[in-house]
Amino acid sequence: MSQTNPLIGIIMGSDSDLPTMEKAIAVCEDFDVPHEVAIISAHRTPERMVEYARNAHQQGIKVIIAGAGGAAHLPGMVASLTPLPVIGVPVTTRQLNGVDSLYSIVQMPRGIPVATVAIGNAQNAGLLAVQILATSDRTLQSKVEQYRQDLLQMVLDKQDRLDKLGYQSYIAQM
Template sequence: MNPKVMIILGSASDLKIAQKSIDIFETLQIPYSLKVASAHRTHEKVKKLVVEATTNGIEVFMGIAGLAAHLPGSIAAYTHKPVIGVPVDVKLGGLDALFASSQMPFPAPVATVGIDRGDNGAILAGQIIGVNDPEVKKRVSKLRKSYQEKVKIDEEKLISQLDGKLLQKNFLDNYDEISEEKLNKEEPHTDKIFKESESVESEKNTPLVSVVPGSYSDIEEAKNVALTLDRLGISYDISVISPIRYPDKFNKYMENMKDVKLFIAVTGLSAHVTGSIVALSEKPVIGVPRSVEINGLDSLLSMVNMPPGVPVGTVGIENGRNAGVLAGEILGISDKNIEEKLKLMKYKTADI
């Protein structure tokens, strides 16, 4: 049984974070390998491991590192497979590792998850593998539902412990039974930036990727995503829709896009778009933060630091091209045409 995921630790001290990943992979029944290699102290080892692992069937790499955390980027330099970065809090609250992992140049994306979130990194890997493996997809879905159940159990436990005289403990106990008609009074509506890519021959065909800019100010960066997807021959839909301004319409749009392989959200400020997508879908979600205020740090941090169970693979601020490359890496696992175009893009661009 060959492993599908390779976990590489920058240091043995990162094992406590890797253990979170290991527990998830055991639950999802995904075979994995674990190595220790430093991007700075054992660079040749990293290179040989990644090149050989890519040749021998590894589908997803995970780099776990703290401090300067160049390990995930070094992995991305030697493979055209998806690379997930897990920043570790050693100094500066882990922000140094977070920036080093996410702020990668084109065309070497790292799908960065939250600081110390080895669990979310593994779930994202499961979602990526689940794009082509129905059994893994089912197990990811079951795991996601267990997180939902935990919230319900925690609520019941908390309320049972409270003894306020005015507390109405049974208020809205049957909220799950509210009809869809009451929730959705309007027809779904999105604003198309342009038609689906040329790869979609008819409206009946489902695009591979849904690109969701949160507002019109995000359009230019969304176009960078689209240009990269076009070069890779990946079909897509682009629609501007805000889950904050039009929540019901957003829910309808997500229902219409239920058969896409993955989502790419482009958004600034508090980046609710990515959080809303991942709340409504179990497909991989790629986030592109935008610089609207405070140099985009608000968007980056609110996008990447998701709670357990709902990962967003975040690329660098205003690096939509890397989001397109990452989508190609995910879809190229099972599509040789995309893989060949991706290899040309990654390796030829690197030679320039």
């Protein structure tokens, strides 16, 4: 899926990462941020990865979100090839529950930063990418501020409900 003039590139090493990465896609859609989605494997399509990473900024991309499981080389390799900020999403794995992915992404050498979110938390990656874009887009910044207000109200509503029901009834309705 590629939109006209995408600002966020959402890439993943395999189609099996898509169920995780769809939350980043949903954030882009919720905030009306043009984005593109691509399967780019650091190991199976290295030339494609290099081309994407080197050219993304020339195509108008401002932030790259890269999801990867297992060895999780995609975020770091892309970060080493692009001047853009890269946000790594460690994807949960069967063997080590994504801890291997997390360690691979956060253990970058000095000079090649990769912002990293919690294992499987592509939603936060999407939100971080939107917030990065919002630093130079007042309309988008207003949407982020409204999102935060909505989060606050959601918690206040839950507290109100807890106060009215009591904890046992609240739990029973969860």
